[in-house]
Amino acid sequence: MTKTVIDLFCGAGGLSEGFRQAGYHVVAGNDFDTAAGETFAKTHKEATFLPGPIENITPKDFLKAGQIKAGQLDVLIGGPPCQGFSVYNHQRGMHDQRSSLYLEYLRIVDGLKPRWVVLENVTGISSAGGGEAVRAIIKGFSELGYQVEARTLKAEEYGIPQERRRVLFVGNRVGLPIGWPEPTHGPSLKPLVTVRDAIGDLPLLENGEEFGGKAYRSAPKSDYQKAMRAQCKAVTNHAAPRLGAINMERLQHIPQGGSWRDIPFELLPKGMKRAKRSDHTKRYGRLTWDGLSSTILTKCDIHWGAYIHPEQDRAITVREAARFQSFPDWFEFTGSRTEQYVQVGNAVPPLLGRKLAETIFRVEAGEVATPFELQLTG
Template identity: 50%
Template sequence: MSDSNEVLRTIDLFCGAGGITEGFRQAGYVSLYGNDAMPEAIETFKYNHPEAIADGRSIEETDPAEIRKRLGLEVGELDVLVGGPPCQGFSINAPERFLNDPRNKLFTYYERYLEEFRPKAFVFENVPGLLSLGDGKVFRQIVRIFGGLGYKVTAKILFAAHYGVPQERWRLILLGSRFGEIAHPEPSHYAVGRANFRGGSTMTFQLNETDRHRLKSPVTVGEAIGDLPRLAMGEGSEIAGYTNDAHCSYAESVRNPAGVTFNHYAAKLSKQNAERMKHVKPGGSWRDIPHELLPKGMQRARKSDHTKRYGRLRNDGLSGTVLTKCDPHWGTVFLPDQDRTLSVREAARFQSFPDTYKFLGSRVSQYVQVGNAVPVLMAKAIALTIRDHLDGLRPQPVTDESIGDLLTPVDVR
């Protein structure tokens, strides 16, 4: 079905800025088409993936059959469909009405594209919380829908740090194939995170001490961003030259050979937040801030409240989940050794985007695009395991040994 030298083709629904598409590109795929209704995100996708058709219409306005014909594909010819539609509407007591809920039109369109294109394989990504909707009934209904279309479906919750991403981020990944089961990519890096959600102990890779010595060390915050130009609040620009040499293999792998990067600007903080920041040590949070300096609402918070608000990163740790807002009131956004918050480029480094990847639109929009993305290196690992699966379907050459393996000895007694 697939030649290892063949360029495999994808289309990406709900593509956002193109994190999955970039991961698949790095694995040797080519994207034919991307769709997302966020204007700034689709412009970013278009800029970074000029080979693909970038469609900014709402997916409800698109016709899967028209798109397939426009791409010149026969039914069953597409290699991989990728996407992650939200699945918000559900009925606990009647999950069979899942598709009738108007909030699930986006999932319905993912299904329609799957039916129209009949790709060899698909990737469906979502938040782990999907497993809890309707006590798991919605998830089981989704798997039944995919299975009813002729796909063998496997599901696992992947931890981004297991694939060299310097970030604590969990994603539910469903893989489907018309030709058998696809195994999820094995971790390449040793990292441990809190899997405090349904499926955390049964649907994740459980690593042990043997794995600690067998696998690569996780990529830390310091390794991820330590070579980028240091900035004070209000400094930086949309195009920035490097001022430091690459200091580790991760930095070398993501740096732009042209010697510049993009979207590296340090926002100014309010006077109150700048004062609060001074009290937070690396690895610390709002608990380090004097009580009288806390926002009124947080003055009533309990110390046992395990939020990461007003948190400061540690150079020797992982980033928390990259958020769609670079706001200290939302999470850990203070740098370990600079008194400022993350630039868009630093957030993109935590998502394993290469420095050549440019985010368009307002700076607020850029943070949203980065925060909504699937980490590039995790997507690349998924892409490579699908390629291995499709490569395994190729007809193998017939040899004397393979003929012998197929022959069954005959008992002539």
């Protein structure tokens, strides 16, 4: 019997794409972002997309969209908007209105009564309010009859070519143990997937060059490239943002692995001329072929992070950012280029979602030991 998923705050659908790759059937999704909703609808044709603020949607709306009854849904997934908890928001905390959107998630949980729940958020949630946010979320699930655990996962340990940390809440109401995916990449495991492994086959671009639907630069040269390309014959969402003349002059001085510190003082932006050498470590950073991508944010702006191509003097494209997030190449993002970057940066890497989904499958199949069994065998 096919397992079912509904995705709240779905964005473009990175988490649901991962569950779909693991064999789940995505029946519905919701987001208030119009452009992200268009991408979700286009890439999840089997699902019903419910647009608009979650506050305006009832559990019955989701049940109708998914053609299911309360208690029949296998997994409810989602990532409530996280800006209120982000480490980039220095005023973060429970007072931020966006921080309370997890209550909407809990409201839908109460109405749908899924077997499993998966909620994703930024690591800043762990320190927000002195840990109040994490405690409140777990308490909220507990009051609805769910045993839930929270854990911080590192994307690169699961074959994703990016330094990315996210907090995951996973739980169920059916008395099964909580399982977590075992890392597959790192010391004593498979080598980390590098920037070269991820984007080395994508076409060359000049600064500001538009590139639509043309062939790849080369045959796939890594297992990761093969997986991302699947049967695709052309590249989409691959256009270089146009950088101004002063930024192009700055880029000439930045080697692989370098940053704003390599730019001559007289060429630095006015505000950065007052910066300490220990500040802004990622600004004007150029990626290295043999390293990981820095965390993909909603703006791949070179002034704010390491988003310069390893050898081409330009910022990374939406497609390159999507590769670092493990989106397959057939997954095309709609909307303006700015909106596309937002969709990619907000997403849960599909590969991480797939690992979580596969773990839930194994738990339900009895392949993950219960705490009692672990105690007996420990």
